[in-house]
Amino acid sequence: MEELLKAQGLTEEQIKAVMAGMVTNKIYTTSLENADERYNKLKGQKEDTEGQLNTANTTITDLKKNNKDNEILQATIKTREGTIATLKTDSDAKIKNLTINTAIDKVLATNKAKHSDLLASKFDREKLIVAEDGKITGLDEQFKGIKETYKDLFEETIAGKTPANNGGAQVNNTYETLMNNSDTMTAEEVAAQFMAMKK
Secondary structure, three states: OHHHHHHOOOOHHHHHHHHHHHHHOOOOOOOOOOHHHHHHHHHHHHHHHHHHHHHHHHHHHHHHHHOOOOHHHHHHHHHHHHHHHHHHHHHHHHHHHHHHHHHHHHHHHHOOEOOHHHHHOOOOHHHOEEOOOOOEEOHHHHHHHHHHHOHHHEOOOOOOOOOEEOOOEEOOOOHHHHHHHHHHOOHHHHHHHHHHHHO
16 A cells, blocks of 8 residues: 555655554455454464364374273263364354455455445355355355345446545545545545545
């Protein structure tokens, strides 16, 4: 984002003010702040958990073989197996939810959705399937249906016209306008404002 602002000819002071204003007003490129970082962290935790589970399962298998007559130990092993299965299920669910939420945010942002939180709630997450490579089956189909049903909640880009902001007022070329309206503007509208300022 800072590189984009520099390319638009803003000074370091103006860039810092805009970036601070965006953070203050919770303006991000998706509704999840640091989504990639959070996803990678959860993925790393999942891989660690899987490594621990593999070690635990190997130990349990050995204990079962070598202690078939020990009823107390066999009962403990069954309990541990249940705990391990629950941990794996929870870890998989967290990764799946974050992957789906990030993909939904991305498709809504790319298609210039208004009120993305409301639209995100319209997706049936139970019907979305996340593959090992992170691809999501069913997302495109659901998005098409939602876009058709809620046409008025998507901006239409008309060639040669600048996006509207602040209740429909057209973008003008002042820094003050940007600072005064940044909390009601989308990322695309902010970029259009920078372009207008440069002109």
